[in-house]
Amino acid sequence: MKLLLNIKKENDDLGKQVNNLANISFLATHIKHFTILLLFVSSFNIQGQELLYQDGKKYTLGGITVSGNSSFSEQTIVTYSGLRKGKEITIPGEDISTAIKKLWNSKLFSDIEVYVTKIEDDVAFLEIRLSDLPQLNELKINGVKKSKKEKIIEENKLKKGTKVTENLITTTKNFLVNKYKKEGYLNSKIHINTIDVKDSIKVARVNMVLNIDKGEKVKxxxxxxxxxxxxxxxxxxxxxxxxxxxxxxxxxxxxxxxxxxxxxxxxxxxxxxxxxxxxxxxxxxxxxxxxxxxxxxxxxxxxEGELYTFGDITFIGNTVYTNEELSRILRIKKGDTYNGVLLQERIQDDSSPDAQDIANQYQNFGYLFSTISPVEVSADNNVIDMEIRIIEGKPAYFNSVTIVGNDKTNDHVIYREIRTRPGQLYRKANVVRTVRELGQLGFFDAQEISPNFNNPNPNEGTIDMEYSVKETGSSQIELQGGYGGGGFIGTLGLSFNNFSIKDIFKKDAYKPIPMGDGQKLALRLQASRFYQTYSFSFSEPWLGGRRPVQFSSSLSHTKQFLYNPATRNADKSRSFNITGITFGLAKRLSVPDDFFTLSQAISYQRYDLNNYNTGLFTFGDGYSNNLSYTIGLSRNNTSVDPIFPTAGSSFSVTAKLSIPYSLFNGVDYDALKDERDTNLNIRNDVNSSTADRENAQAKIAEIDQERYKWLEFYKVSFKGDWYTQIVKDLVLKPSVEFGFLGAYDNARGVIPFERFFVGGDGLGNYSLDGRESIQLRGYPNQSLSDQDGGTIYNKFSLELRYPITLKASAKIYALGFLEGGASYNNFRDYNPFSIKRSAGLGIRIFMPAFGLLGIDFGRRFDDIPGQAGSKNNWETHFIIGQQF
The missing domain is CATH 3.10.20.310 (membrane protein fhac)
Incomplete structure (x- = not known):
């Protein structure tokens, strides 16, 4: 670097001074931002000549002044520059250059100039003239939604008060262009303008306008x-x-x-x-x-290159398994077309934690530290000979097993579900199963459960296991209102899915309720002008705390009032009451495998009719008793998240049976049937007198009261669901259902209770008579069964699901469905292929505090029975508290 400066205290004319100043001005225009201008007193004689930069003269600083547009004090600027009064510096030289660099590197100023204002003997006086970088005052973003603006501000650090530099503007523009390019907007345009703020505040400020034109995604x-x-x-x-x-x-x-x-x-x-x-x-x-x-x-x-085939495949280093055993797992033979992807999957398939591969074969028998490496040893004549090199290592044992992240759930609730124990041989299948069981509890975010391997020690053959979980809301509140059943319906429900009944009398445990023992407690009240329903249920998943035997109990009471057509109100003097109680046990089995559960329950319901005459019952005063035993076998091996399973299946077979009273109660039901048929003919005969018809109706009611005093029936149901991940996140769920209600004694007949009602959303707001509401979207509620319900039904469905978000705060997925089903009154009419079909779209939202919510839009392809021309119409269904 050369500097055109040489200062001598000699008498000279003004022309020489002008020439020197011209030289200095030329230098200033060629050194951007770093400008040293020397201003001289006219009484000095100055002679200029070209000198090397290192030939500068030493001066003592007599003083430093600060000018320009800056909010910083003079003392602060001078101190930060490193210059001080009395310091010996060289002009020109490194001292002033270093000071300028320090000020520039602070990234606080937009322009920096240093002037020599006066020289007296060997004393020099300097002036630092600078301007602050402008601060961002207001930012306006055009071209994106309001929800996106905050993220842009955060990503590019465009908050109020930020120093606005050319670099900030350039990096912001480049960042947004690259961001939108990654999203498919190849033609996005970003324009950034700054406008100086003119006000009384001395601080330099600018308003920034950020115009974003993403354009269309390029197809x-x-x-x-x-x-x-x-x-x-x-x-x-x-x-x-x-x-x-x-x-x-x-x-x-x-x-x-x-x-x-x-x-x-x-x-x-x-x-x-x-x-x-x-x-x-x-x-x-x-x-x-x-x-x-x-x-x-x-x-x-x-x-493309040339086609290769597999040659000899040799296993090296295996002692635990023979070559033949490993070959059966590898399932690749000499002469097969070379497939590197398949080879890797058969050795270690990272896409499936329970794949049938060699790595899992080793890891499921303790060899956590094993490594398996395929090596090509020859490729002559396009035939690849392989060596599968195996280092088995020592079998690994769990040294410690811990759980972290459970702030509410007690440790023993988690540890009883864990399939890995300290001192136990490591098996990968047990780790995978543990993650699944913890997810199925419903107390943790299934997407956040993580098995962490700590302190692996291949020499000792030990490993520490840590399961990391994240608590999610396990209690739900149901508060809703709607119109149905002839009036407004209000519902209040509380469901505590991680309850602790042992702490119910501990004041400190109410945060807001006693929690942590994995028990379930539910309270529900539903009421309108015409009916009231109260229910209470409690379940303990590990009765006694030692074995997975679930105890459940429930108590309910429903009161229905008859509609009075004259007043259009409920007639409180005419009612139908149902009181029921149920106790059940469900045991997890170990044979054929421990995904099976055997459940049993005993339930009792009493139906009381008080002057309640409808088309459903032939007697308006009386009662019926329903004492039944239910046994069920189910198997559920669906994947981790119970809200959005991606693999596995779930099926159940149940049978609900009453006592065959007709075998031992001594009643001749054949005679009763004949007598009922006789009176039925009289009642329906138009030639019969009014008194005869009334007497016949009263006799029918008396006979039916005897027939239904104790309900006699058997009921069989089957339901199966399968989940298959077609591609990433896209899940196919086929389902099949079947139900049959029968009678032990044909003369006694099938009871008018416990029947199937097909069609609609499947919610069944109030089921007074043990009925089952079967969902079949696209049709009005219960429109595919007779008024009194069916005794047989079947249903088939195919659902395609895609998750929008699976976060703990809200799990949302969209779905499309095809389904069909029908209801029948007897096997003579039963035809599993004669079904009512529909298709549609829907969405599900699961929030821990409110359970599952959703909406479906279904289109039917067949007429509703008795309504010709009703097909090809759409129905909207709101789903609350159920999952399909």
Whole structure:
């Protein structure tokens, strides 16, 4: 660096001074931001000549002044510059350059200049002239939704008071352009303008306007491959999971170009070749072509290479398993087409924690520290000989097993579900099962359960196991109102799913309720002008705390008042009351496997009719008793999250039986049936007198009271659900249901209670007579059964689910469905293929405090019985507190 300065105290004319100042001005214009200008007193004689920078003269600083537009004090600026009065400096030299750099590196100033204002003998006086960087006063963002603006401000640090530099503006613009490009907006435009704020405040401030024009997401018109002879363009395009060309029939994958997804799909193309034996395939080049219609086309040039096959596959280092045993797991033979992807999956499939691969075979028998490496030892003549090199290591044992993150749930509730114990041999299957069991409890966010391996010690063969959980709300409140059943219906429900009954009398345990023992307590009240329902239930999942035997109990009471057509109000003097109580036990089995549960229950219901005459019952005064025994066998091995399972199945078979009273109560039901038929004919005979018909009706009521004093029936139900993850996050759920209500004695007949009512949302606001409401969307509630219900039903459904979010605060997923079903009165009419069909879309929202909420829009493809021309109509169903 050269500086045109040489100062001598000599007499000279003004012309020389002007020439020197001209030289200094020329230098200042060529050193951006770092400017040293020397102003001289006219009484000095100055002679200028070119000197090297290192030839500067030493001066003592006589004083430093600060000028310009800055909110900082003079003392602060001078102190930060490192210059001080009395300091010896060289002009020109490093001292002033260093001071300027210090001030510049503070990133507080937009312009910095240092002047020599006066020189007396060997004493120099300086002036530092600078301006503050402007602060951001107001920011206006145009072109995006309000919900997105806060994130943009946070990501780019554009809060009020931020210093606005050219670098800030440039990095903000580049960040947003790259961000939108990754989302598929290749033509996004970002403009940033700053406007000086003119006010009485001395601080330099600017308002910033950020204009965002994302444009449209660029669609892919075509994807063309060059150089492919073995695999067609169609097959290669199919291997690209996220990059698709325009196809109006495609629903779940759009033809938007996203660069990150495209790069991943190029790797998928190579994987496709490897799956077909072309291990040397590679992408030579790819190009993006912008079309006139604002779409793009992708051209991908590939080199396929030659076809390879597997040769000899040798296992090395295995002592626990024989070559034959490992070969049966690998399932790849000499001469098979080379498939590198399949080879890796058979050795260690990272996509499935319980896959049938060699790594899991070792890890399920304690060999946590084993490593398995496939090595190609020869590729002569396109035949690849493989060595599967195995280092088995020592079997691993659990040294300690701990749980973290459970703030509410007591430790013993968690530890009794854990399948791994200290001192126990490590088995991967037990770890996977533990994660599943903890998720099924419903007390933790199933997506956040994490098994952590701590302090692995291959030499000692030990491992510490830590399960990390995140508590989620396990209590729910139900508070709703609606119109139905002829009036307003209000519902208040409380469900405590992690209750602790032993702490019910401990004052300190109410936070707000006693919690932590995994018990369930539910209270519910539903009322309208015409009925009232009260219910209470309690269950303990581990009766006695030692074995997984669930005890459950429930108590309910319902009172229904008859509708008075004259007043359009409830007639409180005419009522139908049901009181019921149930006790049940459910035991987890170990055979055939421990996913099975055997449940048993005894229930009693009493039906009391007080001057309650309707079409449902032939007697208006009287009672019926329902004492029944229910036995069920179920198996549930669905994956971790009970709200959104992605794999496994769930099925149940139940039988509900009453005591066969007709075998021993001495009543001749054949005679009663004949007598009833006789009186029925009299009642229906138009030639009968009014008195005869009334007497016949009274006799029928008397006979039915005898027939139904103690209900006699058997009821069989089956339900099965299967879950399959088609692609990532997209889950297919087929279901099948069947139910049958029968009688031991045909003369006694099928009871008018416990029947099936098919159609609608399946909620059944108030079931007075033990009825089951079967969901079949697209049809009005209970519209596919007779008025008195059916004795047989079947239903088939196919549901496709896709999660929107699975966070603990709210789990949301969308669904599409196809389903069909029907209700029948006897086996003579039963035809499982004659069903009423529908299809539609829906959404489910699960919030811990309110349970499951949802809405479905269903379209029926068949007429409602008795309503010709009613097909192809839509029904809207609101789902509350149920999962389908």
């Amino acid at each position: 892919i018109k075509d994807i063309v491959f060059n150089g492919n002879d073995v695999l067609s363009d169609k097959k290669l395009r199919k291997s690209m999971k996220s990059t698709k060309k325009i196809n109006r029939l495609r629903i779940f994958k759009r033809s938007k170009f996203i660069d990150s997804a495209y790069q991943a799909d190029l790797s998928n193309v190579i994987e496709k070749y490897k799956e077909n034996g072309y291990r040397d395939a590679r992408i030579l080049s790819d190009s993006l072509i912008i079309n006139d219609d604002k779409t793009i086309s992708l051209q991908i040039n590939v080199k």
